[in-house]
Amino acid sequence: PAEAADDNGRLRRLGRALGRDFPENALRLDAAREGFRVTGFAGLPTFHRGTSAGVHLAVNGRPVRDKLLLSAVRGAYADVVPSDRHPVLFLDVACDPRLVDVNVHPAKSEVRFRDPALVRGLVVSGLKAALAEAGHRATTTGGARTLEAFRAVFSGAGNAHAPMRPDLPETSAWDAPLTGFDARPQQGFADFAASSADARAHLAEPSPDALDRPLGAARAQLHETYIVAQTKAGVVIVDQHAAHERLVYERLKAERAKSGIASQPLLLPEVVELDPVDADRLNAASDDLATLGLRLEPFGPGAVLVREAPQQLAGGNLQKLVRDVADALAEHGTAGSLERRLDHVLATMACHNSVRAGRRLRPEEMDALLREMEITPNSGQCNHGRPTYVELKLSDIERLFGRR
Structure with missing residues (x-):
């Protein structure tokens, strides 16, 4: 409990320096080898930035911009972050002061380790292990920002963004009784889906326990490109080609x-x-x-x-x-x-060899893809570093519709 409290405190402080979204997109790191220990928090691969300003490194608590450590960070993230982007993290390398020379740079921003290969290997392996353990996790900010953009449109000044409708003549016809409303039963959603040969959403029946899974139950496929899954907390949208x-x-x-x-x-x-x-x-x-x-x-x-x-x-x-x-x-x-x-x-x-966009998937294929994502390291981002899925929280969707 005490260690967890310390971690939460450090994350809150890091959130003030690295952005308020960092704590919920950070992975804890603690790795040791032959007298060296690396601790800190590393951002998810999909939580990246355009500059290296979010990379914070320290040796025995002293901030540094050491080339060896920066190279190790790049090496660890090379397989999961686009080459023109940079991760966000804080790492501290602790060791006996005799194992590191801090006087090689006038500003003490660089150091020289007695065994640089050992330190680089420790940082790379520690980061890779943390990233692999994260499994399918991806940044939480993608879906939230999308919903924020929607909210900004719909909550603009006055009714500037209200749907347009044609001018209608003022008439007492609005007061006339509706005729033919009950003339025939309303067409059900199932009948509608069955009769729509060109429907772009292919409905799927979820398995009973799939809603309890992290990526939920596949409900539909949109435009033969995106899998829509329902979770207990909201909705997940998966790019089928990127994920596979x-x-x-x-x-x-x-x-x-x-x-x-x-x-x-x-x-x-x-x-x-x-x-x-x-x-x-x-x-x-x-x-x-x-x-x-x-x-x-x-x-x-x-x-x-x-x-x-x-x-x-x-x-x-x-x-x-x-x-x-x-x-x-x-x-x-x-x-x-x-x-x-x-x-x-x-x-x-x-x-x-991956499933292409434009290929229609059966419900069992969609669910199988979700289940494999849940157990595969680094499946939260594609080979080019882009997210393979976004999650929309039900609470955010409800706020979008004014339910909260």
Whole structure:
């Protein structure tokens, strides 16, 4: 209880410095290794900003802007935050003063650790563990801000935003009795849905216990792109392509880390013609690509031969996949670690095997997607760092309609 009270107090203070939304979008971090301990609070990946002003670091309680620690933070968030955005967090590295030199910079804003690799590894692993433990959590501000925007429109000056209606003549017809109102039964919602061949919302019957789940019960699919789910506290709207892309990506990463990504030999090897530079780039990376289940061979100038493809991607458009992999290699070149470059390739592969926008899903498919999101690390954001879902609280919706 005392520790929880201390954490709540620190979060309140951090909220004053990092924004009032930070406390409800923060993850607690506490990791230790060989005389070093990292504590603090890290913002959810979807709670990011356009500058690094929200990154606050300290060593033994003294604020620093240390390059090693900043690099560790970037490395930990690299897979979940867009490259042009920055996380929001506060971290403090505690250690014996003899293990760190604080006099390497006139303003003492940088330090030199006796074992920099150990410290960097501790910060990266500690942050990644906290982010993975967060699972499907995404920032709470997206839905709230959307509702605030609606509220601003509807509560504008006077009736400036009231729906327009045509001018009607003044007549006593308003006082006449309504005729034909009971002539036939009102068309029910079920009948309406059944008779609307072009309906864009596909209704789903929720399973009895699904409302108790964090992401709720799938109720409908809108525009064959968004899944609408009902929770006990409100409504969740999921971008089906973004969510499934992340699930496939995490599945491929786990498979690679465990035993390597399984490949499937092609019955008929496929020739992919490319720009000679792209073909050379793919051939140079062929050994690394083989660990991802993609086995290529040179096939003359400006072409490669695909002999095996990742099992999960078999049957897909290999021509486009290989070209996109070549683009990913060109974009990231030799910058960063090998693992990071391969992650970019995996993200490209995941995109090719994910549920597309425009595909109609059955109710059981929608619920299965929600359930897998709940148990998959980092599923709150897509491979590009955007939210995979937003949550609208029932209390906010009720305020929007003037019920509160």
